[in-house]
Amino acid sequence: MSRISEPSVRRLSHYYRVLEEVAAEGKRMISSHLLAEREGITSAQVRKDLSSFGSFGRRGLGYHVEHLRDEIRALLGLDRRWRACVVGAGHIGAALLGYRGFADQGFDLVAVFDADADRIGRTLEGRVVRPVSQLSAKDGFEIGVIATPVRAAQEVADALVAAGVQGILNFAPRKLRVPDSVTLRAVDMTMEFESLSYALTHARAGRLSAGRVRRRPPRGRPRA
DSSP: OTTOOHHHHHHHHHHHHHHHHHHHTTOOEEOHHHHHHHHTSOHHHHHHHHHTTOOOEETTTEEEHHHHHHHHHHHTTOSSOEEEEEEOOSHHHHHHHHOTHHHHTTEEEEEEEESOTTTTTOEETTEEEEEGGGOOGGGOOSEEEEOSOHHHHHHHHHHHHHTTOSEEEEOSSSOOOOOTTSEEEEOOHHHHHHHHHHHHHHHHHHHHHHHHHHTOOOOOOOOO
16 A cells, blocks of 8 residues: 555545445446546546555446445545544634535544634634644544644644644645654645646737737748
């Protein structure tokens, strides 16, 4: 399993969502071609990804939807509950706590922390905001979510590590340093906007350039 690439693991999440949709539609079987079509990749890539984790399908028949969904659910660790906390009771933290889809997939955001005295003690999405100083291994958090300003992110990461957190999801737009024993994932929305802006800017430049080429006046006849 240690040799499985991160892109392959991410595609597993996409396959899982497709299988949930297909199961809701009442379909019992699905082909690698249909999985690939819904994800915009090749069927060979689907088969390669799934074969990395085991043998799930039958040649000529495809994959049993519920069986494959359950297998992928277990591979992603979604067949259990994960105890998580959010550090940062601002707009991002509040939005995360208010999203019910996390609980549906097994992620229980059970607590929220902040360093701002004006926020501590308030109730946010049914949870009382606690001071960051109360982060403790006694709470048994397995996942910590950082939704703080940039300047506080590393200090919060250190506090989460000290509290025994095994995985950190970071929404602060900066690189963090954590021990090798802690899994770190970053969600940099600003960078995604910048990447989108780059693509749109250069696509527009390409269209303008193509338009100038089309409007170029015809050359005169060559001299005899």
